[in-house]
Amino acid sequence: MACLLFAIAFSVLAQTPAEEHYRSGVRLLRQKEMTAAERELREAARLAPAAPLVWLALAQVELAKGQLDEGLKSAARAEALAPQEANVRRALGMFHRMAARGQAPGRAVELLQKSIGYSPEVREGYLELAQLLLDHRTFEPASMVLSQATARFPADPEILRFLGLAQYGAGEHLKALDTFLRVAAMDADNDASYASLETLLPMADAARLVQIEKLLAGFVARKPGSPLGYFLLARVVTAPGEAERLLREAVKREPGFWPAWFELHRPLSERGEVKDALAALNRAVALNESYAPAHYALAQVHGRLGDRDAAMRHRRRHHELVTKEREAADARRAAAPLLPYKIDGER
DSSP states (O other): OHHHHHHTSHHHHTTSTTHHHHHHHHHHHHTTOHHHHHHHHHHHHHHOTTOHHHHHHHHHHHHHTTOHHHHHHHHHHHHHHOTTOHHHHHHHHHHHHHHHTTSOHHHHHHHHHHHHHHOTTOHHHHHHHHHHHHHTTOHHHHHHHHHHHHHHOTTOHHHHHHHHHHHHHTTOHHHHHHHHHHHHHHSTTOTHHHHTTGGGGGGOOHHHHHHHHHHHHHHHHHOTTOHHHHHHHHTTOOSTTHHHHHHHHHHHHOTTOHHHHHHHHHHHHHTTOHHHHHHHHHHHHHHOTTOHHHHHHHHHHHHHHTOHHHHHHHHHHHHHHHHHHHHHHHHHHHHSOOOOOOOTTOO
């Protein structure tokens, strides 16, 4: 922000007695000499009280010194002096985004909302606000913010990815699936574009499954070394034996890719090859011992094999992991409560 203030200083303060104090203050601000910077900028403000950039620079110094309320007052004074000036509004947006960092979550939401209002053309404001709301499971407001961002930045896969997470958290699963499909089509060679699809695949209808299968087949063809494409494609294909073949291709590419080992136990178990299913599950657990569904499946397989002690051991481990995850989720909810959010028109 100091660079922006310095770059546009001359159009406001050139040829005035306050110019040298302003330039000195901004230079000291960049050097993080806040006491000296404040002294210079207050003198500039005394000499040129109608110069908004002086008040913006002073607001930044006050923020750096931990004086948020004073900084907000100085920023408000700058806005009052130039309410429609594009450079001033952009600087105000940057100031409020900086001010949000390190604040209590509720205050940070308020400041980030203001940041977006001042500089809606800056994508970072939307992303920072959305991340904060998502961290606190405030999903519907996050979806609103990201929908606004998507309208302004329709080709930004990161914003769309966040939007899909917000929609999923809000229970809008088909909307989330369609959003993640847009991400995958837009950023087609990035593994991260496909990873979010896994949880939502069982919710896809026939038409979407056709689209998903075509998308994943293209990904596998373009990136044959990635296990993810084979694994996800195995979740949607219907041809007999094809899912197993794809899962074996996944673990061939990456022997440590435990989700494929876990899924591989299903076709083996369905064919009655219980010992092979047991081997696949043991491999999955060796790679990720804390995956509760694998222990549940192992309890079932050991039960089919007549090993009651092993079945009981894995049932206990499954219960321990599920209980631990439930307690961790409760702790996360307690540590990150829902956040207040005002819609447009209430600010």
